[in-house]
Amino acid sequence: MSASGKAAPAPAQKSFLGRMLRSRETGIISALAIMVIGLSFFAPDFASPNNMLNDARNFSFVGIVVLGQAMVMITGGIDLSVGSVWGLAAVSSAAFMNIGFGAIPSCILALLISAAIGLFNGLCVTKLRMPPFVPTLATMSIARALALVITRGHSIDGFLPDDSIFFNLGGGATFGLPNPFIVFVVLSVIAGLALSRTVYGRQLYAIGGNERAARLTGLEVDRLKISVYVISAVTAGIAGIIEVSYLSSAISNQGLGKELSVIAAAVIGGTALTGGEGTILGVFVGAVILEVLRNGLVLLGTDAYWQGVFVGSVIVLAVFIDQLRKGFWRTR
Template sequence: MSKSTAATTGAKPRPGFAGNLLRSRETGIIGALLIMVIALSIFAPDFASVDNLLNDARNLAFIGIVVLGQAAVMITGGIDLSVGSVWGLAAVASAAMMHAGMGVVPACALTLLIAASVGLFNGFCVTKLRMLPFVPTLATMSIARALALIITRGKAIDGFRPDGDAFFALGGGDFLGLPVPFLIFVALSIIAAIVLKRSVFGRQLYAVGGNERAAMLTGLNVDRLKMSVYVMSSVLAGLAGIIEVSYLSSAISNQGLGKELSVIAAAVIGGTALSGGEGTVIGVFIGTVILEVLRNGLVLLGTDAYWQGVFVGSVIVLAVFIDQLRKGVWRRR
């Protein structure tokens, strides 16, 4: 269609590649990440060292794996506050079972089953009992943490050698020069991206988060979809706990403590809307990287650890503010 034809018919010309790029949520956070990396490379030379970058990649993988599940929950309009405690429960449960002599595979499978049961309970409360997601996930956050304390009795679980040292390569090993946890995170991110963008299931999740009432009227099983993402969130939190036990070779009851805030922060920074219906895996991936780069940069710059939460909170507010600007929220008011 020519410009004159478009003007005659009143049709708006389609934005070009540059226009779409500027409107993309990911463009802003990629730009922010690049600025952070360049600034830290200048003011904290150790940041750009290979050892530091590989250490960052390993550390961000634990959070990133959990963020993938949290993002799915948030896309449907929910939130899961229990992921940090499920992370800790999975860590101590898997370590306790292996310490008692159980093999790696059955111990990990049973641990993931325990995590899935927490997610199933959360999903049941949200869908069948019609509770706000905040309520059951806050409850299971407390319950799972208490169970972790009961299992450990306040002591660390270590000294286990399940099936030789193969288990410890899961969290502490490297493959092709990259940390195994990071490769697991990348693989799960690719799978999640395909599911969300290329599958019917993924499109249904966006439909539920965009307009739950409309989704129900079109015949979607909204309850089943919601329950599935809460189970997914808990299982991925459990997986992160298992991998961290492999890396640390021990488990304590406070593992994952407060991580739910970091997980939600990474998802929000990555552009996943708290109101539901929006979010991408690439955004979540970059949001996780930004959070770890910020944390590591503050440490290298000698910032007081007590101030780190202030900076992270400020970045969250800034990310949401920029997203609101992109949507033109104030122009509509």
């Protein structure tokens, strides 16, 4: 019997299945599902509603910052200052409230300070042609030092905002979900749409894929790269402010070392350090995986000193699997 129209859908189905199997998001979502099922079996407390909600709150802080960091990495850059900007925004917002400023003006001023640091990083990378590692490493030190100057090594906890709305931002819940998680989801949707549905997003991928070609096609590369460093710093500032709201106090070491967690979440989520690759869904899941791993190790009674070893191993494994997916070794 001759070929009929009934056989036509097969290639399309195969193509769809192939795309799913080649998708990095499919791999990391599968890894997350396996982790959740395994931990639920070996550590029954892991699957309890209270633990799940606490996990959702905890990974949201890092997750918010990962959104900005991913945009920087997509352009081929990196921002090492996010942890220190996180801390500076936290103590500066608390300090402003402590001297009598309202919650909203204090938060706006803290975000403006964060944006100024991001602008400085962007200008150094674009106008002074510095490697991203250099200015962001410098501002990592500068921002942390400024946080110490503001606090003088002491915590700031005497501030009283105009009402309880500020404290609800980080410590409250809406429809049973922690407010930081809701903020994370909303910002993720906005960032995802910006990267996948707008000209701006396509331009960022073009810069990361081939910056020279992007310049030759007329893209304003410098302006675009400055914008992602500002966004990265502002997201770090948002995380710092929300954490202050949750803790009801601020100390100079808030966000200390978080830049490593942020970069790790981005890498686990499939964002390439060389630029041009990465999705918001991927980094969202990457942030969740980090917290699930940390929480699971605690519940399993793993020595806290070994947690960094497991996290580092997961990062290497994630990159290895991604290289396998892309057939890296078959091309060598």
